[in-house]
Amino acid sequence: MTLLNEQLILQAWNHNASPWIEALEAREITSRELVTNQAILETLQDIPSHSVLDLGCGEGWLSRALAAEGRKVVGVDAVPMFLETAKAKGGGDFKLCRYEHICRRTVGSTVDLAVANFSLLGRQSVELVFRRLRPLLNYGGHFVVQTLHPHTSCGDLPYKDGWREGSWAGISERFQEAAPWYFRTLETWLQLFNETGYSLQTIKEPVNPNTQKAASIIFVAQKIDV
Template identity: 50%
Template sequence: MDKPQQSPNDMKIVESWSKNVTQWTLAVRGQHIESRRLVTNRAIIEAILEQSPRSVLDIGCGEGWLLRELASQVPELLGVDAVSSLIDAAKAADGGDFIVATFDELANALNKRQFDVAVCNFSLLGQVSVEHLFVAIPSVLNPAGVLIVQTLHPQVACGDLAYVDGWREGSWDGFDSSFVEPAPWYFRTLESWLALFSNNGLRLLEMREPVHPKTQKPASIIFIGIKDATE
């Protein structure tokens, strides 16, 4: 079967991140991103550890910070990212095993390995690529395995634009001038996020809305879904 074609915007996302590896790695490791430092890093770590997993798959792992945080408490860790330079940075800092693979390549790259928890932490930015990933997710989860997604809260991220699915222009607002060529990203309504779970053999267990202590608005939304036993 031929691999489904990615949209130009989906491909631009990978291209953009490939050009900002050093900048991003410095920002994450230097804790330059306030919302991550104050809210979202802790929120995703807690959501994962509450599942008491023996194995975690970090999809879109970037430079590997999350697996380094989990390394002392989770025996089996694997990070996957489409950007090879980010994987190089992750491997250099240790904290688990890492491989290069796109969302479309994930299931084949894992070669039937399955995990207690798969996590996507602010890594689901595309349209077609994300839809393909959700189709593959049940195959990479153990029975009763859990998918945890943290992403921008739709009601906050929508801004003044219409509350409908669609591509949005990217921006590096809040980052220093070393960041270049921001990628577009695909906006999804809450209804659309829920449909990604229900249409792909995942039953939603919980939604969380971590609140930023300064703005008193949601800094993100976290979806926790379990692999449907009937799938």
């Protein structure tokens, strides 16, 4: 089931790449406009870094924002349409790459900072990228993850790890079937960082001003150098 769901994630994003790009350009995703875009930018501004790897960069909005600050950005994604759009808009060195293929050869160089902004959806693929990323970080390098907050995204289902059905609720009807995603409790996220060689420095919980609930959770971790 895990491998099938991993394939369905990629399949769904390939099918929905066009409406996703349109939604971002039209600023239709309220939580991003109100909270999470600014939250990740402010978090990254506090981390000194010259080179950045944008994991699951999509159409490249975050890469462009970081490049505008003078950082050298490499963006990777497995969806061709996202990469075509990112390259056309510029602001980084964009590469078509699945997470299981991330390495020094595919990325091109080591980096000071890696960021995954709502781009870690699977189980096996996420565990793999945590391990594959570590050798790509320079000494003292940081890994920042913004994702759905476990407490607010759990809904009425049991608070335990497991695959969940995706949803495009509240977004345009142009979207097709949503991708499944793997739910992790807060404890499991913390274990994943610890077991793969990172020291967690900060946890942020950006709040949606309209709902007064956590819109996301941001983990700021540093590579443990031995």
